[in-house]
Amino acid sequence: MIRLENVSKTYQTDKVETLALNAIDLHVKKGEFVAMMGPSGCGKSTLLNLIGLLDRPGAGTVSIDGIPLKSYRDKYVAQLRNSTFGFIFQSFHLIPDLRVIDNVELPLLYRSMGAAERRQAARAMLEKVGLGARMDHYPNQLSGGQQQRVAIARAMVGKPQVLLADEPTGNLDSKMGAEVMDILLQLNREGTTVVMVTHDEREAKAAGRIVRVFDGQLVA
Template sequence: MIKLSAISKNYQTDKVQTRALDNINLQVQAGEFVSIMGPSGCGKSTLLNIIGLLDRPASGQIEINGQLLGKYSDSQVAKLRNQTFGFIFQSFHLINELRVIDNVELPLLYRKMPAAERRAKAKAALEKVGLTARMEHFPNQLSGGQQQRVAIARAMVGEPQILLADEPTGNLDSQMGAEVMSQLLALNQAGTTIVMVTHNEQEAKHSNRIVRVFDGQLVQ
């Protein structure tokens, strides 16, 4: 489903060039739950961003569902992100000016879908995370755990094949973190492929496979 071949990524800061990823080769199969672990600054999030087409590698190849992404245009990449991926971020990244229901609807805005259908799907997604009562609220009226559940609903509303989660419990207490993890596991059991960046060994143990990154390289 996901195949990375010889992926490298450099960051240029002032006059210093930092190698964030170095010759990464990784495959993720459909339905897998893969955790990416490693110390801070080792390149975990960069790797996740490259998988999710949020960032471009300096070199190497990315294959999604057997399609090699070479010279895809901006609109082609946007369409692929919309239809293939769902994202969950550590700091939720909800749009505070929009109500919960509008936030959840967001990925569907970029599909040709009638407004009523969009609204019904967003409601269904909120129902799955137990937040239908909060759909008219604004994000800053919710707790951190509730916000992350809204983010999960938003990530899932478009029924993506792959869910990418960057430290989804990093800003939550243990109880809320456990709730979020149980929802991710339920999604995985329903067939969604999940790639999750985490520092938490206990959470990583729930996944099928743990990939460790150190100094931009995969280590066994």
């Protein structure tokens, strides 16, 4: 489903050139749950950003469903990203001035859906993550675990094929982290492909496959 071939990424400033990824070959199959592990600064988040088309490689090819992205025209990539991927981040990234249900609706504003259809989809997804009674609350009225569940609902409301999660339990205690992992595992069982960056060995072992990154390269 997602294939990276000989992908490298270099960041350059006026004085320093940093090789973030070097000659990465990675294939993520439809329906997989892949955990990416490695020390801080090894390139995990950069790799996740390339998979999710949030960044483009300096060299090599990223292919989605067998189609290589040879051009990264902004409009086309934005449409492909919106229809294919859902994103979850460590810091939730909820908009504090919007109610929970309005936060979840946000990805649907870029689709040809009416207001009633958007609201219905957001309600259904919040029910799915156990927050049906919190729809009209604001983010600061929720616990950290509840905020991350809102973020999961927002990522999934557009029914993406792939869920990309960057340290989704990193800001949570063990109980809340386990609840979030249970949701991710359930979504995977229902057919969603999941790629997750984590430092937690227990969480990684719950995934179907572990990919280890060290100094910008995949290691066994």
